[in-house]
Structures are given as structure tokens and as C-alpha cells.
Amino acid sequence: MQEFNDAGTKRSMNRRSFLGVTGAVAAATVAGGHAVSAAAERGTAPVTPRNERRFMLRFVPVNGRRKLGSLEVSSVGLGVQNMSRSYETLVPYRPEMIDIIRAAYDHGVTFFDTAEAYGPLECERILGESIAPFRNKVAITSKFGWNIDPETGRFQMGLNSKPDHIKKAVEGMLKRLRTDHIDLVYQHRVDPQVPIEVAGAVKDLMSEGKILHWGLCEMGPNTLRRAHAALPVSAVQNEYSMLWRGPEEEIVPLCQELGIGFVPWSPLGVQFLTGAIDENTRFAPGDIRGMEPRFSSENLKHNMDLVKLVQQWGERKNAAPGQIALAWLMAQKPWIVPIPGTTQMAHMIQNVGATSVVFTPDEIKELNAAVSSIQIQGKRLPDGIIALSGVEAPAKK
Numbered sequence: 001m002q003e004f005n006d007a008g009t010k011r012s013m014n015r016r017s018f019l020g021v022t023g024a025v026a027a028a029t030v031a032g033g034h035a036v037s038a039a040a041e042r043g044t045a046p047v048t049p050r051n052e053r054r055f056m057l058r059f060v061p062v063n064g065r066r067k068l069g070s071l072e073v074s075s076v077g078l079g080v081q082n083m084s085r086s087y088e089t090l091v092p093y094r095p096e097m098i099d100i101i102r103a104a105y106d107h108g109v110t111f112f113d114t115a116e117a118y119g120p121l122e123c124e125r126i127l128g129e130s131i132a133p134f135r136n137k138v139a140i141t142s143k144f145g146w147n148i149d150p151e152t153g154r155f156q157m158g159l160n161s162k163p164d165h166i167k168k169a170v171e172g173m174l175k176r177l178r179t180d181h182i183d184l185v186y187q188h189r190v191d192p193q194v195p196i197e198v199a200g201a202v203k204d205l206m207s208e209g210k211i212l213h214w215g216l217c218e219m220g221p222n223t224l225r226r227a228h229a230a231l232p233v234s235a236v237q238n239e240y241s242m243l244w245r246g247p248e249e250e251i252v253p254l255c256q257e258l259g260i261g262f263v264p265w266s267p268l269g270v271q272f273l274t275g276a277i278d279e280n281t282r283f284a285p286g287d288i289r290g291m292e293p294r295f296s297s298e299n300l301k302h303n304m305d306l307v308k309l310v311q312q313w314g315e316r317k318n319a320a321p322g323q324i325a326l327a328w329l330m331a332q333k334p335w336i337v338p339i340p341g342t343t344q345m346a347h348m349i350q351n352v353g354a355t356s357v358v359f360t361p362d363e364i365k366e367l368n369a370a371v372s373s374i375q376i377q378g379k380r381l382p383d384g385i386i387a388l389s390g391v392e393a394p395a396k397k
């Protein structure tokens with residue numbers, strides 16, 4: 001993976017590849033029989049089905065705001081994770097990434113999500129530079145928890161949520177984000193060696209005004225209860241979409257019980273729900289999706305039923321398939337705020353437009369039933385990565 005920074009090109013990782021998946025840089029990804037070129041990935045030549053283009057370039061501002069606990073944000077956010085390295089292992093053009101972030105703000109997006117692990121460190125730098133002109137008008141997030149040197153970005157496999165490391169990590173975040181406070185900081189993954197009462201370190205940072213809210217990602221339900229009891233949690237960030245509905249079993253109901261907001265990562269199913277992937281898609285070396293069982297050639301043929309469903313609803317609602325997927329998420333609960341990421345301006349505009357797609361009660365009931373009737377084949381991630389989700393922190397000694 002490539003790391004892109006002011007000093008040059010080194011090594012990087014996106015949301016998933018930092019979990020231990022690496023690979024060679026690929027020149028293209030074959031999707032639906034078409035090669036995705038570097039220019040297309042930068043956004044200069046978007047590869048988009050013709051019948052979707054009409055949904056992309058209209059200026060449609062974000063419709064509405066939502067609350068994650070007491071933190072008020074736009075009803076859809078922007079994930080800043082692949083802006084230093086895309087799924088296809090390409091390095092996006094940095095000025096264009098800055099333009100996308102600033103254009104998102106112009107379209108009403110006030111919620112921007114990143115992490116020290118994205119880059120590592122580089123996506124925080126990109127976000128910090130981008131929002132500098134309007135920093136105090138938006139909410140930004142980052143995440144600690146990986147064993148990353150906050151100065152050099154050197155990534156050593158493993159987790160580290162020791163209190164002293166958390167404080168050093170947050171100090172580094174503040175510098176890279178060019179700010180004196182971070183609106184929401186998550187523990188990226190539960191450290192099985194450190195009790196969740198490590199929230200005390202976060203509380204110290206809150207008392208100093210460096211963190212305003214905190215949350216957890218992909219934790220076990222008991223850990224969420226303990227964390228919330230130790231220090232009120234504002235938001236949980238888990239994978240959640242039409243493609244992966246696991247959080248509906250325990251985590252979404254628990255968030256509702258405790259008054260915690262929910263932020264779905266990968267709300268478009270790593271592009272699957274946009275229609276960009278079909279049964280003929282084969283992924284480039286280094287693209288994590290090629291290692292996900294749900295995207296094997298055998299499973300893709302079956303799972304395409306879900307894509308057909310969002311395409312049908314797109315025609316019905318005069319919307320792009322991805323807009324249907326995002327609107328569906330927002331229709332589940334009023335405190336769910338998806339954070340789709342993109343490296344293409346047109347796709348950012350399209351994602352923002354999803355906030356204007358409205359379902360009637362009968363429509364959402366019908367759509368929910370249709371989604372539930374489709375059984376997705378294949379696990380969402382390789383076993384070694386899934387093992388990092390749903391972890392319960394050890395008891396406090």
C-alpha cells in the first residue's frame with residue numbers, strides 16, 4: 001500500500017488493509033468487464049453507469065441534521081479513509097481530495113470521519129488541511145487503539161489502548177488535524193489486554209478540552225455497557241449496511257436503550273450497493289475485497305440479488321442505487337449517520353443527495369421485508385479480521 005504525504009510516497013493503509021492485509025500496487029481493477037484506470041480513480045474520469053449520471057451533479061444540499069448522543073451533525077457525513085490510498089491500491093491526487101472535502105462542506109456536510117490508522121496518519125493531515133478555513137463549523141472524528149507510533153506513523157501489528165499511549169496518540173491527532181480539540185474520538189478496536197475503564201484517560205483529555213465526545217468501534221455489547229457506565233458514550237461505529245446487518249441483532253437495540261448514536265462504516269458495502277461490482281468482477285492484487293468471502297465469484301452470483309433490489313428501488317424513487325442504500329440506513333433510526341467515503345467528486349455529491357430520498361412508512365416496511373428475504377452468502381471479512389470485532393474487554397483488576 002502507498003503512503004502519500006508532503007515528503008513523498010511511502011506506505012499506507014485504508015480502513016481494512018491496516019488490519020494486516022497488504023499487497024502490490026495494481027494498475028487497474030476489473031469491474032464488470034471494465035478496467036478502472038488511475039485517472040478514473042482520481043475522479044478525473046469517473047467510471048459510472050450512464051443511467052446513474054443524472055443523479056450526481058445536481059446541487060442538492062444535505063437535508064436535515066441528527067444527534068449522536070448530544071453531538072449534532074449533518075444527517076450524512078464523509079469518511080476520509082481512502083484519500084491516501086484507494087481500494088485498488090492507487091494513490092489519489094491530494095488536491096482533488098481536498099477539493100472534495102471542501103465541496104462536501106459547501107453541500108452541508110458537517111461531519112468528517114478519519115483515524116490515525118488511515119495512512120497511517122496521512123488522512124488526518126489531509127482532513128486537517130481541508131477543513132482549516134471552517135474548522136469550528138464542523139465536527140471531526142479520529143480513532144486511537146492501534147499500535148502506531150504517533151510521531152513516525154510506523155505501524156506494528158497489534159493493539160494498544162494503554163492510557164499513556166492514548167494520550168500520546170491524541171496529541172499527535174491534534175497536530176495533524178490542525179486543531180485544539182477533536183469533536184469525537186473512538187477506540188478503533190477493543191484491546192483485549194486493557195480494561196475498558198481506560199475511559200479514564202479519555203475523561204482526562206475531555207477535562208483538558210482536547211476531546212469533546214467519545215465512542216467505540218466494533219466492540220462487544222458488554223464492553224459497550226461498561227464503557228458507557230464509566231464515561232457516557234456518544235456514538236458507536238460498526239460496519240452496517242443492506243449487505244451486512246449484523247448490528248441489528250444486539251448493538252443497534254443496545255444503542256437505542258442507552259441513547260447512543262450509531263455511525264455505519266462501509267454503508268455502501270465497499271461499493272457493492274452502488275452497482276459498481278457485479279458477478280464478473282475480479283479484484284486487483286492488494287484490494288481487500290478480493291479476500292472477502294462474500295465477494296468470491298461463487299457468492300457474488302447469489303448476492304447480486306441485493307444489487308438488483310436497490311436498482312429496482314432506484315428506478316422507483318428516481319434515485320441512484322447507492323442513494324437508496326444510504327436512505328435505507330437513515331430510515332432505520334433517526335440517530336444513524338452513515339459516513340460514505342469516496343475519492344470522486346460526483347460520488348460525494350450523489351451521496352449527499354441521498355438525504356433527500358424519503359420513504360413512506362409502507363415503502364420502508366416493504367423494502368425492509370425485501371432486504372430481509374435476501375440471505376447474503378459468504379462472510380463479510382476474512383476470519384483473522386472478524387476476530388477483532390465483538391471483542392469484550394477484560395475485567396478491571
